[in-house]
Amino acid sequence: MTEIKLIEIREEILKDNLIQADDIRARLKGKKIFLLNLMSSPGSGKTSLILKTISALGSAFRIAVIEGDIESVVDAERVAKTGTPAVQLRTGGACHLDAPMIDSALNKLPLDDLDLVIIENVGNLVCPAEFDTGAMASGVILSIPEGDDKPLKYPLIFTTCQIVIINKMDYLEGSDFDLDAFRQRVRRLNPQIRIIEVSCKTGSGLESWTSWLRDTIEAEFR
Amino acid sequence: MHELAIMERVLKTVLIHGENNQAAKIVAINLRVGELSDLLDEWMQRYFDYLSKDTAAQGAVLKIERTPIVCSCTSCNHSFTVSKDQLMRSCPRCGGDKLALAAGREFYIKDIEVM
Numbered sequence: 001m002t003e004i005k006l007i008e009i010r011e012e013i014l015k016d017n018l019i020q021a022d023d024i025r026a027r028l029k030g031k032k033i034f035l036l037n038l039m040s041s042p043g044s045g046k047t048s049l050i051l052k053t054i055s056a057l058g059s060a061f062r063i064a065v066i067e068g069d070i071e072s073v074v075d076a077e078r079v080a081k082t083g084t085p086a087v088q089l090r091t092g093g094a095c096h097l098d099a100p101m102i103d104s105a106l107n108k109l110p111l112d113d114l115d116l117v118i119i120e121n122v123g124n125l126v127c128p129a130e131f132d133t134g135a136m137a138s139g140v141i142l143s144i145p146e147g148d149d150k151p152l153k154y155p156l157i158f159t160t161c162q163i164v165i166i167n168k169m170d171y172l173e174g175s176d177f178d179l180d181a182f183r184q185r186v187r188r189l190n191p192q193i194r195i196i197e198v199s200c201k202t203g204s205g206l207e208s209w210t211s212w213l214r215d216t217i218e219a220e221f222r
Numbered sequence: 223m224h225e226l227a228i229m230e231r232v233l234k235t236v237l238i239h240g241e242n243n244q245a246a247k248i249v250a251i252n253l254r255v256g257e258l259s260d261l262l263d264e265w266m267q268r269y270f271d272y273l274s275k276d277t278a279a280q281g282a283v284l285k286i287e288r289t290p291i292v293c294s295c296t297s298c299n300h301s302f303t304v305s306k307d308q309l310m311r312s313c314p315r316c317g318g319d320k321l322a323l324a325a326g327r328e329f330y331i332k333d334i335e336v337m
Binding site: 002003004005006007008009010011012013014016094095096098126127130131152155156159187188189191192 | 224226227228231232235236239240243245249258259260306307309311319320321323327328329330331332333334335336337
């Protein structure tokens with residue numbers, strides 16, 4: 001009978017990704033480029049928020065966008081229409097963006113002429129939360145029609161972000177979304193997290209988003 | 223959903239170690255996965271079986287040990303384990319609610335059993 005032998009490995013499988021994410025952060029910090037990672041379910045308004053951000057901050061910061069999408073290029077086309085450099089990563093069925101993908105996307109951008117790169121992660125609350133992209137800050141967008149119980153179902157994503165953007169506030173009236181319960185659930189997972197309320201459609205609350213982003217970028221490079 | 227990407231990395235790693243140790247066949251892989259990870263045992267095995275076809279790791283069994291979620295209190299430094307549905311309530315020692323996640327997200331290959 002063949003003997004079974006035990007070989008020790010002791011390796012953290014996400015280690016390669018973490019190392020590369022740290023490399024990305026260091027490289028971009030040296031160039032004073034802020035990398036922001038935006039995550040949400042499909043249809044919560046990631047692209048809309050990015051377009052609003054470009055129109056509000058486009059004169060203060062030179063912005064580019066990395067679009068993660070499973071198959072299409074629709075979002076990248078919407079962003080490119082504004083004249084903003086956009087790289088589309090077609091993930092071909094993969095459910096998240098990881099550091100190697102972001103690294104290859106960054107290599108396609110004119111980094112010497114940029115101040116802010118926004119990652120639109122794949123629409124999904126589970127997988128993107130597990131992979132560090134190299135971003136200096138991450139935000140999760142949650143829209144009113146999705147309901148206030150998402151922090152209970154997808155806790156990890158709320159622990160890895162610095163800000164929650166509640167979008168589609170114009171739908172609040174007539175819905176049974178409990179804002180206080182939602183805030184409490186999120187804070188229980190992440191007491192330091194910032195929670196803001198916006199409507200990309202009406203424009204309400206967008207100032208608090210753009211001023212948070214501006215302050216966070218300034219604090220990073222101070 | 224991202225079991226596929228993770229299992230690709232597991233396979234790559236175990237094949238390298240197997241080859242370095244002149245193993246003819248990898249029969250089992252001992253993994254330690256944090257409770258907070260959304261990876262499902264059944265799907266990990268299924269994807270691994272699919273990816274490992276015609277390699278030295280074909281047919282290897284994934285032995286998955288779940289490691290607990292550990293929170294630590296930023297006020298009194300007390301560390302304690304919690305279940306996934308009771309995440310980050312408050313510190314059982316001082317009642318503080320500023321907690322940090324200390325463990326529960328890991329995905330660790332402990333060792334492999336080879337022939």
